Amino acid sequence: MSHTAILTLILLLLSTLATSSPTTITDDVDSAYTALENFNFPKGLLPKGALGYELDRTTGKFSAFLNGSCSFSLEGSYDLKYKSTINGYISNNKLTRLTGISVKIFFLWVNIIEVIRDDEDLEFSVGIASASFPIDNFYECPQCGCGLDCVNGQVRKFKMNPFVSSS
Template sequence: MMSFPVTTVYLFLFSLLIFLNQSPLAASTITNTTDSDTKTAYELLNSFNFPSGLLPKGVQSYDLNERTGQFHAYLGGTCSFSLEGSYQLKYKSTISGYISNNRLTSLTGVSVKVLFLWLNIVEVIRNGDNIEFSVGIASASFPIDNFYECPQCGCGLDCVNGQVSKLRTKSFVSSI
């Protein structure tokens, strides 16, 4: 059995750590901090051609792998609200998926109540001036101007007046 001096083992481990920190995979991950040079989660959405109102107020941080587009957005806790005459939405404390220009895929952490069922929103696509939401078997399209303002947990879009805004729908399309 071959034995290595302790200093050689430490030197090897130290070199490996430096190599991993310099690798393209490590360099492609952005973590949002309080640094003013780092984009907010809402600015990040805008940079991929989405309105910031897709996320509720209160996103505390996020991370993004620029190479793959995988992201995680972190809220302080769960969040839910209703939009008058339309939908109830729930956000888990962590929302994740993959982001690219005009497309959010493999989403987890966001669900919508349709009739009596809670369905996970799995994909969001910007198609011109519309935002399309897919729950897998069905999708719905809404004008983008519904999403310029970020909803607030508990009360949605019009919390100051104690009223809840109504979401305008453009169409409903079933994939079946």
């Protein structure tokens, strides 16, 4: 067998192994936002300052990493908390089994466990109930501490649909 044939066989075996095994990607700051956009989600689901992410392309399991925990208020009525690591499963138009993100409803903190994109709306589920919001609310990334308008110290109006209870 010639050296060229052996080299071709080795390259073929390596490419087969590379495409059949799970892929984990850890990238730079912008990549966590790009990963969201690659699955048809707006980057504003994550606050500014994401450090990176990991993604297993075979299972859809992902983790996004922030520089510590993060909290902020949107329109003064939605308080959100992000842990330093957000985990879940991602596929086109669907984030499931989420951990690391919670919202305050009345006096109770509840975990957001699922986000589904339905055309131009995003539906957020906390398990027993859900709420839908126009996707254009999430084109801009909020900033830890002050939300969407940190320059003026005022919170930008958050366009929202009525609360929708899950069936």
